[in-house]
Amino acid sequence: MIKCLPIVFLCCSIQMVTGQITTPVIKANFGIEADLSSNYFNGTTQLTGDDWFSIGYTGSGQFVIDTTGAAAILAAYISNPATRNKSFSRLMRQAPYTVVNNKLLLDAVFHRDYHGDDSTVFASGSNKNGMTPAMWSCPVSQGIPDKNDILDTYTHVRRDGPNATDSLWMFGGLSLENTTGSRYFDFELYQTDIVYNRSTSSFQGYGPDAGHTSWKFDAAGNIISPGDIIFTAEFSSSSLTLVEARIWVNRTATSIAPVTFKWAGDFDGDGSGATYGYANILPKTAGTFYSGIQSNAATWAGSFALVRVDNSVVNTYLARQFMEFSVNLTKLGIEPASFSNNACGSPFRRVLIKSRASTSFTAELKDFVAPYRMFDYPKVDAYASTIYYCGSMPSATIEVFNPIGTSLYNWTTTNGNIVGPANGTSINVNAAGTYYVTQQLHSQCPTFAKDSVTILYDAVCKVLNVQVTDFTVDADGVEGAIRWNANNNEGAASYMVEFSTDNKIFKNVKTVPASNQPGSATYNLQTALENTGTVTFYRIKIIEKNGAVKYSNTVVIRNSITATSAPFIFPNPAKDEVWLSLVSPTKTSLNIFVNDIAGRYIKTVKVNVNQGANLISLHQLALQPAGVYIINIAGNNATATQKLMLKK
Structure with a gap:
């Protein structure tokens, strides 16, 4: 059973109480009742209703989170308990802009956070909302109170209809370890690609206006460009007591009357004299713009179960452990159609979810989920x-x-x-x-x-194209051996060995006349190597007899072992074999995460890497079915994301 929750909207300068929807509701065919299963609403099964996951009830309702690999994850929790403290994300199972039950689905993310002692927490002290993320400090490892420890988070955005102009809804969910006392959290939505760098324990990629992107208006109150948004919520031990919407602005903007919403009175930045800060807003017209509720009894924890702080794996959330809310962004006046002629624009790019110590918007920040990306649709290639x-x-x-x-x-x-x-x-x-x-x-x-x-x-094929293959540069101090093979050698007049320090401007090292050998010919050149920086780029410039000029692939020479070549997978497209090339400053290991083009998890491949240059066979990838895959490579010294096409 779900308890009905009264909501009181508070603001400092306007004395008002706005009644909000606090009973279990369905918005845009998505259940807001603090339960996770489709075709199940307010304690009973039904034939309709979308939700985060599906426990198997019959009906037309769909679940939105991709559950590929869930069985393997749950099995690993049993066979290898160390995996229980690993963080992972799953994306929307439907392709973006799929119409499901007459609703337009845009994106969704489920994220399992680290728990207990970890580095994705705020250091004890004065990290607050309103500060630039550049000022936030994070420890190497630190514990936090159970009531602030985030376990799982959920975000989903859809239209309340099949059209790009139908009302835009955002749904959020969150579970914390503790179920008693008051709990406070924020869903902060960034316009920039903010990321958390674990190696430096710092945030990067934030906006230009005191660490955020500010909303900008013309003199008439029309939105010129959107900025960052934050939804802050407060739950007591028995009810949801507050949900507040704020946007990041220059303080002077609060003197302008916006066309699509109105100011509610509060402004909080980094100190009382801050130029930029978060100002809370309300809809321009009367009526509800959000709903919220928490589980009042034990409820199913979803397809990935739940890992508690004590590392136990359970199948249910406790009463008051899971909290859920919805926001009508169209009603609030901050969806893309409110500030542009493109209703298909992204309302935000990254989501940063945080917990706070108390009800104050500027209270000490506690735990966070590293920013995850949304609306990152593949652009045509x-x-x-x-x-x-x-x-x-x-x-x-x-x-x-x-x-x-x-x-x-x-x-x-x-x-x-x-x-x-x-x-x-x-x-x-x-x-x-x-x-x-x-x-x-x-x-x-x-x-x-x-x-x-x-x-x-x-139209004429008398002179075959000359192709350079097997181009290598072997460095031995200041001397080096440059070798290459040339196919259709009879078409070449000469080969020019060139070098560059920036891979843009190349200079000639030596010109080698083409031999008279037809077909394939091998060339060897012993010469002094350029050593003007940490890396040097070499290529072969081919001068053909017909005057045409072609270039070989580029070879990179690392003049310092501290320089690290980004991992690169080739050939692409691939068929029978796949290779990984990289240069590493240390002996280490890499995890290679394989996802399909929709972001659904396929498998993980672990490889060992030696110090220096590496060429590693990834035959496991070549065994996958034909299709396009997103390959994420992660390690201490190298990270990369690459698309790979497999053709059979």
Whole structure:
């Protein structure tokens, strides 16, 4: 059973009480009743209603969080208890802009936080809302009170209808270790890609206005550009007592009457004289804009169970352990349609969830969930497996490398020829030219991204293209051996070895005349190497007999072992084998996390890395089915994210 919760909206300068929805409700077909299962509402099963997960009740209601790998995670909790303190995230199981039960789903994230002693907490002291994140301090490891220890968090955004202009709703959920006394937390929404750097225990990527992005208005109160948002909530041992909406502004902006909302009176920055701070806001028109509730009895903890602070794994949340809320961003006047002509714009980019010590907005901050990204949709990336033809021009295919099933792709060309339909994830062409593709997230959205592919054609194939393969540079102090193989060597006039310190401006090291050997030829050059910085880039400039100029791939020489090459996976697209290349300053290990293009977790591959240059076979990746994958590489000395296409 769920307890009905009275909400009192408080503000300093305006004496008012605004009644809010505190009984279990369904908003935009999503249940707000402090329960996690679809087709289940307020203690009873039903045939409709979306939610975070599904326990298996029959009905049309859908769950929004991807549960791929849940069984393996739960099994590891038993077989390897050390995994219980690992943090992980899961994204929305549906593609963005999927219509489910006549509602437009935009994004969702579930995040399991570290618990107990960890570094994603605020150091004891005066870390507060209103400060720049640059000033927040975080320890290497520190415990926090149970009532502030965040266990799981949930965020979901959808439209209350199938259209891009229907009301925009945000849903949030959070569980804490302690269930007694008052609990205070914030959902802070950033416009920038703020991140937490665990190695330096600091935040990076925050906004330019005292560590945030400020909302800006013209003299008439129209929103010129959006900024950061924070929703702060307070739960007592028996009820939700406060939910407040604030936006980051220059103090002078509070003298302007906004068109889409109104000021509620409070302004809190870093001290009483702060130029920038969070000002609380209310809807322009009367009526509720949020609802909130907490579990009044034990309730199912979802597909990933729950790991408590004592490392026990349980299947239920305790009474008052799980809290849930909804906010109508359209009603509040801060959705994209409120400040632009693009209702498909992102209302924010990152979510930072924090707990506080007391009811004061500027109370000491305690625990946090490292900022996670939302609305990070893949932008169209087009490619053709062959872009150069000679002699004859056959029908060729150009494809979208990273298609989203719900996006619309349209192709055009001004100097080529498209054979057949000019929309979809691929086209057929039969002429040289440049082909453009645009991506729409929804039929009612403007262009989201665009890309192009150029097909080249040469009617004469008398001189074959010269290709350099197996290009290596072996350094031995100031001397080095430069080697390369050249295919179709008879087409080359000379080879120029070039170097660069910035991979942009190259200078000639030595010119090597082409040999008379036809077909494949091997070249060896012993020469002094340039050593002007931590890295030097080498390439081969090929001068063909017909005057054409081509370049080889670039080889990077590390002049200092402290320089680390970013991990790189190749070939791409791949078929039978996949390789990882990197240079590491130490002997270490890397975790390679494999997700599909929608962000769903597939598997984790662990590899050992030696000091210096490494070339490691990732045969496990090549065994995956054909498709596009997102590869996240994480280690102490190297991190990278890369798209990989597998073709079978």
